Amino acid sequence: MTPLIDSAREADVLAAVPTQLLIGGRWRDSGDGGTLPVEDPSTGRTLVRIADATVADGDAALSAAAAAQAGWAATPPRERGEILRRSFEALVARVDELALVMTLEMGKSLAESRAEVLYAAEFFRWFSEEAVRIGGRFATSPDGRSRLLTTKRPVGPCLFITPWNFPMAMGTRKIGPAVAAGCTMVVKPASQTPLSMLLLAQILMDAGLPAGVLNVITTSSSGKVMEPLIRDPRLRKLSFTGSTPVGRRLVEQSAEQLLRMSMELGGNAPFLVFDDADLDAAIEGALTAKMRNVGQACTAANRFHVQAGVAEEFTRRFAERLSALVVGRGTEDGVDIGPLVDEAGRRKVAELVDDAVEKGASVVAGGHAIDGPGYFYAPTALANTPSTARILTEEVFGPVAPIATFTTEEEGVAAANATEYGLAAYVFTRDLSRALRVCEGLEAGMIGLNQGVISNPAAPFGGLKASGFGREGGAEGIEEYLETQYVGIAP
Numbered sequence: 001m002t003p004l005i006d007s008a009r010e011a012d013v014l015a016a017v018p019t020q021l022l023i024g025g026r027w028r029d030s031g032d033g034g035t036l037p038v039e040d041p042s043t044g045r046t047l048v049r050i051a052d053a054t055v056a057d058g059d060a061a062l063s064a065a066a067a068a069q070a071g072w073a074a075t076p077p078r079e080r081g082e083i084l085r086r087s088f089e090a091l092v093a094r095v096d097e098l099a100l101v102m103t104l105e106m107g108k109s110l111a112e113s114r115a116e117v118l119y120a121a122e123f124f125r126w127f128s129e130e131a132v133r134i135g136g137r138f139a140t141s142p143d144g145r146s147r148l149l150t151t152k153r154p155v156g157p158c159l160f161i162t163p164w165n166f167p168m169a170m171g172t173r174k175i176g177p178a179v180a181a182g183c184t185m186v187v188k189p190a191s192q193t194p195l196s197m198l199l200l201a202q203i204l205m206d207a208g209l210p211a212g213v214l215n216v217i218t219t220s221s222s223g224k225v226m227e228p229l230i231r232d233p234r235l236r237k238l239s240f241t242g243s244t245p246v247g248r249r250l251v252e253q254s255a256e257q258l259l260r261m262s263m264e265l266g267g268n269a270p271f272l273v274f275d276d277a278d279l280d281a282a283i284e285g286a287l288t289a290k291m292r293n294v295g296q297a298c299t300a301a302n303r304f305h306v307q308a309g310v311a312e313e314f315t316r317r318f319a320e321r322l323s324a325l326v327v328g329r330g331t332e333d334g335v336d337i338g339p340l341v342d343e344a345g346r347r348k349v350a351e352l353v354d355d356a357v358e359k360g361a362s363v364v365a366g367g368h369a370i371d372g373p374g375y376f377y378a379p380t381a382l383a384n385t386p387s388t389a390r391i392l393t394e395e396v397f398g399p400v401a402p403i404a405t406f407t408t409e410e411e412g413v414a415a416a417n418a419t420e421y422g423l424a425a426y427v428f429t430r431d432l433s434r435a436l437r438v439c440e441g442l443e444a445g446m447i448g449l450n451q452g453v454i455s456n457p458a459a460p461f462g463g464l465k466a467s468g469f470g471r472e473g474g475a476e477g478i479e480e481y482l483e484t485q486y487v488g489i490a491p
Contacts, residue, residue: 004110004333013100018198019050021057021218024064025211031056036191036220041107041339042329042374050194053219058186058229061215065157065184066234068212073154073182075210081131084124084179086207091121091200098168098199103330105193106167107338107375108293110330120169120200122457123473127176130478134181147489152482154182155260156236159229161222161250162197163241164190164341165296171197173461173472174239174262175204175214181481183237186215188226192341194218231256237481240264241298244421244466262470262480264298264462266395267423270416271301272438274409275309277428278450283318285452286401289426291325291379292453294338295399296345298467299424299446299454303392304403305415311405315383318401319365322379327370339375340398346375349398356382356389356402366399393419409434413441422464424454 019035020027034052039045053061072080091098099113106113136151158178162170167189178185189197201216219225229235230253238254239262240247247265254261271289273282289301306314330338340346350369357363366380377398385392385402392402406412416425425444429435439447445463448454455461460471470480 004331010100010104010331013097014048014104014195016097016199017048017101017195018202019048021051021053021061022198022201022205022214022216023057023061024067024215025205030054036218038105038195039192039342040104041341042376044373044375047104048195050198050218052221053217053225055225055228057217058219058225059232061186061217062157062159062229062232062234064212064215065186068210069154069157069184072184072210072213075182077131077134077180077182080179080182081128083204083208084128084131084176087204088121088124088128090203090207091117091124094203098196100331101199102167102193102196103338105195106164107341108330109335109338112293113330116166116169119455119457120172123169123172123176126457126473127180127478130177130475131180134478134482141488145491147491149487149489151485151487153485155481155483156183157234158183158185158237158239158481159226159235160185160187161226161238161240161242162187162189164192165293165298167193167196168200170241171200173457173477175200177472177478177481179209179213181478183481184213186217186229188217188219188222191218191220191222227253230254230259233257236260238262239470239480244468247468260480262472263468264470264472265423265466265468266421267298267300267463267467268302268393268395268419268421269299269424269426269444270419270442271304271426272412272416272428273304273306273310273314274412274427274429274431274434275307276430276434277310278430279310279314279317281450282314282428283321285426285428285448285450286318287321288452289448290401291322291337291399294340296341296397298395300397301401301426301452302396303416304401305406305412306403307412308405308407311403315364315381315403318403319381322365322381322399322401325379327376327378329374337379337399340377341375343375345397346377349377349396349400352391352394352396353380353382353400356385356391359386359389361385361389361402395421409438413438417441417443420466423467424448424463426452
């Protein structure tokens with residue numbers, strides 16, 4: 001395969017990425033001068049070294065956010081919105097540069113990275129428009145003796161902990177509404193993929209975001225640095241995207257200060273295909289829902305439940321499409337699937353596949369790690385996956401599609417709901433009545449009906465059960481950053 005980007009271009013782009021902490025509007029080294037490496041998962045080599053924040057650095061970042069809060073809250077909504085709008089335009093204008101940085105640190109193909117940058121930008125455009133639509137209400141009390149005034153005010157300083165799999169979009173989905181609402185923030189990106197966030201912070205600063213409104217700290221000791229901030233009374237909100245076990249610990253820590261919380265946690269999304277489905281559409285939807293981001297998405301289809309009448313044909317055709325996908329470094333021409341983010345992720349994928357095969361599943365595509373530098377795993381389909389296989393209950397976070405069959409509609413819905421998670425689900429059927437019944441019966445915060453992509457900046461993103469609580473995006477997204485204040489007025 002031919003590289004689309006040469007090494008000189010990679011070096012030039014990386015040289016423009018900030019590698020320090022952003023605290024109070026100033027880029028600075030960590031307090032003890034420590035650094036941590038950022039690795040290219042397609043080669044295993046170190047791209048750059050960045051500042052490794054200490055506990056004291058975390059405190060300084062929160063102090064900067066707290067000091068900036070009053071002035072930022074008083075900034076006119078239109079000014080806040082215009083900063084987001086300028087940032088949106090900058091992201092679009094620099095999409096190629098930003099996509100390359102993302103591919104280098106995360107591994108996905110350049111086409112997918114470009115798509116993420118544009119998706120991330122849309123959150124800034126959406127919330128630039130929401131900033132001027134924050135309202136309240138005025139009413140007469142039922143007994144006529146008082147007037148009721150309700151207003152919205154910013155929650156206050158926020159802490160955002162973002163994941164490695166969508167290093168820019170998960171940031172803009174939180175930063176956008178916080179900026180629009182008038183909240184300051186401290187952002188801690190994942191140590192595997194911090195470069196996109198550091199570039200994003202610089203773009204926001206260049207767009208006119210005042211010093212201290214956004215502070216970014218990168219660290220290899222997330223729990224040690226984050227816990228004091230979560231327990232600090234100056235912090236008023238925590239938003240976390242990541243695993244359910246970590247989310248549970250953060251909720252416990254947040255109880256001390258009764259923080260406002262947004263938790264976007266793990267998923268185990270079912271993909272239901274009924275006998276009457278358009279199989280062409282279902283297979284295209286399955287490829288998108290499963291293989292986007294190398295399967296490393298909380299919304300990724302994790303379990304394929306296919307009605308018996310079409311199970312054999314669906315499995316055969318889907319396996320053929322998976323086998324045709326090109327695996328390689330994301331910067332190379334023609335690559336569909338990049339590496340997993342690290343060796344630990346690849347080991348977990350292999351472990352779940354081996355367990356399923358040992359319990360009776362058949363490998364019909366892939367089923368093995370790929371040799372060579374980097375953390376690659378072949379796109380995989382498993383047929384006749386038994387209900388005892390761990391892969392049907394655990395989030396695989398990789399390019400593996402376990403397929404199981406069901407007979408009746410009720411059996412299919414029951415299988416889909418047989419999980420502690422409830423983030424996303426996918427349904428393919430041409431029967432409108434069935435579609436309504438099934439969607440109403442599914443325990444999921446988001447459902448893709450005859451489509452494999454559900455994420456949209458104009459829609460509320462979030463889940464049920466162990467997938468967390470709160471919503472990001474849509475008209476609902478800004479409410480997570482606003483408090484309601486009521487004033488009773490004597491007439």
